[in-house]
Amino acid sequence: MSALASTASQVIELAQEFTPAEAKANAGASSAGFAYGLAAIGPGIGIGYLVGQAVQAMARQPEAAGQVQTTMFLGIAFTEALALIGFVVFILLKFA
Amino acid sequence: MFALEFPSIDNLVKWPEYLFEGTFAGFNKISLILVLAMLIPTVLFLLAKRDLVPRGIQNIVESIVEFVENQIIMAAIGPEGMKYLPLLLSIFLFVFFGNIFEVIPTFQMPANARMANPLILAVVVWVTFIGAGIKAQGFGGFMKSSLVPPGTPAALLPLMMLIEFISTFLLRPFGLAVRLFANMLAGHILLVTFGVLCITLWTLSPLVVVLPFSFGMLVALTGFEMMVAFLQAFIFALLAAVYINLSIHAH
Amino acid sequence: MSLLLIIAAEGPAKEADNPILPVVPELFWSALTFAAFFLLIKFVLLPPVKRTMDLRAEAIRSDLDAAEAAKASASSAAGDVDDQLAGARAEAAAVIDAARSEAETERQSILAQANAEVAKMKELAEADLAAARSQAMDQVRPKVAELATSAASKAMDRTIDVEAARPIVDSYLSNSN
Numbered sequence: 001m002s003a004l005a006s007t008a009s010q011v012i013e014l015a016q017e018f019t020p021a022e023a024k025a026n027a028g029a030s031s032a033g034f035a036y037g038l039a040a041i042g043p044g045i046g047i048g049y050l051v052g053q054a055v056q057a058m059a060r061q062p063e064a065a066g067q068v069q070t071t072m073f074l075g076i077a078f079t080e081a082l083a084l085i086g087f088v089v090f091i092l093l094k095f096a
Numbered sequence: 097m098f099a100l101e102f103p104s105i106d107n108l109v110k111w112p113e114y115l116f117e118g119t120f121a122g123f124n125k126i127s128l129i130l131v132l133a134m135l136i137p138t139v140l141f142l143l144a145k146r147d148l149v150p151r152g153i154q155n156i157v158e159s160i161v162e163f164v165e166n167q168i169i170m171a172a173i174g175p176e177g178m179k180y181l182p183l184l185l186s187i188f189l190f191v192f193f194g195n196i197f198e199v200i201p202t203f204q205m206p207a208n209a210r211m212a213n214p215l216i217l218a219v220v221v222w223v224t225f226i227g228a229g230i231k232a233q234g235f236g237g238f239m240k241s242s243l244v245p246p247g248t249p250a251a252l253l254p255l256m257m258l259i260e261f262i263s264t265f266l267l268r269p270f271g272l273a274v275r276l277f278a279n280m281l282a283g284h285i286l287l288v289t290f291g292v293l294c295i296t297l298w299t300l301s302p303l304v305v306v307l308p309f310s311f312g313m314l315v316a317l318t319g320f321e322m323m324v325a326f327l328q329a330f331i332f333a334l335l336a337a338v339y340i341n342l343s344i345h346a347h
Numbered sequence: 348m349s350l351l352l353i354i355a356a357e358g359p360a361k362e363a364d365n366p367i368l369p370v371v372p373e374l375f376w377s378a379l380t381f382a383a384f385f386l387l388i389k390f391v392l393l394p395p396v397k398r399t400m401d402l403r404a405e406a407i408r409s410d411l412d413a414a415e416a417a418k419a420s421a422s423s424a425a426g427d428v429d430d431q432l433a434g435a436r437a438e439a440a441a442v443i444d445a446a447r448s449e450a451e452t453e454r455q456s457i458l459a460q461a462n463a464e465v466a467k468m469k470e471l472a473e474a475d476l477a478a479a480r481s482q483a484m485d486q487v488r489p490k491v492a493e494l495a496t497s498a499a500s501k502a503m504d505r506t507i508d509v510e511a512a513r514p515i516v517d518s519y520l521s522n523s524n
Contacts, residue, residue, distance in 0.1 A: 070171040074338065077331045081271050084278035088367060091281070095105040095366050105366050113372065122372035130376050134384040141392035146399045148406060157396055181397075182389035190384055212373035216381055281366075 032093035039086020046079040101292070108288055109209055109281070129207040133193035164188055164333065172337035173344075180340055183224060187217060188333040195280055195325035198287070199318050206280040206325070211273065218273035221336040226265075229343030241346040272335055279328050283321045290314040484520070492516040 018026065054072035058065045113122035144154040164185045169177045194207035208214050229238035242264050243257045290313055297307040496512045 066167075067171070070167065070334070073327070073331055074334065077275060077335060078271075080279075081275050084275055084282075087278045087282050088274060091105070091366055109366060116372075120371050121375050123376065124372065126373050127376035127380075130380040134380045134387075138384070138387055138392060141388075141396065144396060146395060148399075148403055150403075154399075158400060161393070161396055161400065182393055183385065185393065186381070186385040186388040189388075190381055207377075210369065210373050211367055212369040213377040213381075215369050216374060216377040220381065220385075277367075 028093040032090045035093055036086050036090035039089065040083050043079050043083035046082075047076055050075045050079060101296075103288070103292070108285065109205075111205075125203070125205060126207050126210050126212070129194060129197045129203060129205065130213065132197070133190055133207060136193055137189045160189070161185060168330070168333050168337050172334055173341040176344075177337065177340065180224070180228075180337070183220075184333050184337055187221070187336060188329050191217065191276065191332050192326060192329035195328055196322065198280065198284060198321055198325060204287070206284055208276050208328075209280040209284045211277050214273040214276040217276075217332070218269040221272060221339060222265075222269040224336070225268075225339040225343045228340050232344040233346055237346065238343065242343070268339060272332065276328055276332055279324060283317075283324055286317055287314070287321060290317060488517065488520060491520065 051072065054068050054075075057068045061068075111125035113124045114128075115123035140153060141157055144157040145151070147154060150158050161181075165178070165181065168184055168188070169181060173180070191208065194213055196206075197203040198206035198209075226238075229242065232238070233241060243260045244253065245256060245260065248256045290310060293310050294307060294314055297303050297310055492513050493509060495516050496507050496509050499512070500507045
């Protein structure tokens with residue numbers, strides 16, 4: 001507990017030494033991971049559901065597999081875009 | 097922690113210019129990859145013989161053309177989309193060869209992990225699908241079919257037109273460019289991360305036992321990135337075809 | 348935690364460029380190379396490949412057509428052979444029929460000839476019989492006349508001329524005959 005308190009006081013001391021730009025960079029760096037992690041949840045579920053349904057469709061109608069596959073890739077591309085925008089936000093927070 | 101020195105993003109994606117330094121035409125590694133991505137398929141196409149029975153390089157070239165014809169044009173547009181074959185074929189090949197340099201030793205850098213190339217290609221697709229729509233339906237018809245969804249109540253019309261305008265004319269090219277850029281940058285950073293991890297573990301004697309796992313993961317991810325390089329090229333060309341199809345067929 | 352913050356604080360001294368934004372030289376080279384590549388594909392590289400593929404598709408289609416035609420002609424030749432076979436069979440049947448009917452007429456004619464011969468022999472025999480009979484009658488007739496006249500004269504006690512009674516006896520006999 002005392003270790004935590006001393007760490008906290010150290011952080012406060014460090015934070016007082018930061019210029020505003022540095023403080024912003026630090027905040028960005030520590031929130032970048034959260035940004036990408038949160039952005040990946042929804043598309044993760046979405047792509048899983050999408051591919052599962054596509055596999056089911058292909059198993060039921062193997063002769064339509066080509067059509068289903070193309071549509072599946074399109075759906076993945078649109079769903080994945082959300083996660084990728086999260087990744088871009090990560091890059092922006094971390095490095096910009 | 098591991099004394100892991102992760103390089104800054106500038107060291108990962110920014111390259112010094114070899115030629116014309118500081119001018120608008122500064123020639124760096126990305127430019128070199130782009131020139132190679134133009135030259136390699138050109139050489140492949142030129143080396144392909146014109147036999148009735150395909151063999152060797154001719155087989156590869158014809159498989160690529162047939163892939164674009166069947167899996168992209170026929171799947172997304174139909175037979176009337178065949179006039180877009182040169183554009184979609186060049187987009188597919190250019191994106192693929194720009195991507196595949198991600199896993200080629202001594203390059204290890206996808207040209208599309210910089211925003212420039214995806215942006216140029218997205219603008220080309222944007223101009224193409226707007227031009228195709230205006231040619232097929234006329235300016236007013238194209239604007240009506242792309243901005244007014246069928247069955248919109250009159251009260252919602254301004255809002256719907258704004259939303260559709262943003263989604264069709266702004267988000268489509270932006271999404272195309274960002275999808276390709278972010279995928280390749282993420283893959284590149286992933287490979288760099290595992291590469292740096294392997295190097296760090298090699299110097300740390302007690303932790304060297306986990307090096308095989310890390311290295312195995314690096315090899316597996318290299319294979320995965322080859323697949324991603326192909327898949328992103330396919331998806332870029334397929335989405336371009338889908339957008340062209342949405343423009344020439346009023347819904 | 349403090350270590351992380353210190354590392355973060357020690358980050359790049361100069362402000363890093365935004366990694367999202369494109370830079371002008373790369374835009375220039377990207378546009379240049381893609382334009383060159385598109386023009387190369389459209390006017391130089393794709394047409395010969397496409398022409399070869401079309402030629403091959405054409406060749407395959409014409410080969411298929413030729414195979415179809417060959418199949419049709421083969422089946423028509425098989426039809427011809429069948430026709431010929433049927434013709435030969437019909438001819439053979441006709442020959443057999445002709446032979447059979449010829450044999451039949453031969454048989455008929457032989458039979459008729461035999462019948463005619465038999466009939467002629469029968470006729471001859473009947474003629475012989477009739478001749479013998481009339482001969483016998485002729486031999487018998489005077490005797491009968493004589494006997495009849497003698498019997499009649501005896502019965503009537505008067506002499507009857509035989510020559511006068513002969514026509515009566517003859518007519519009687521011919522009536523009874």
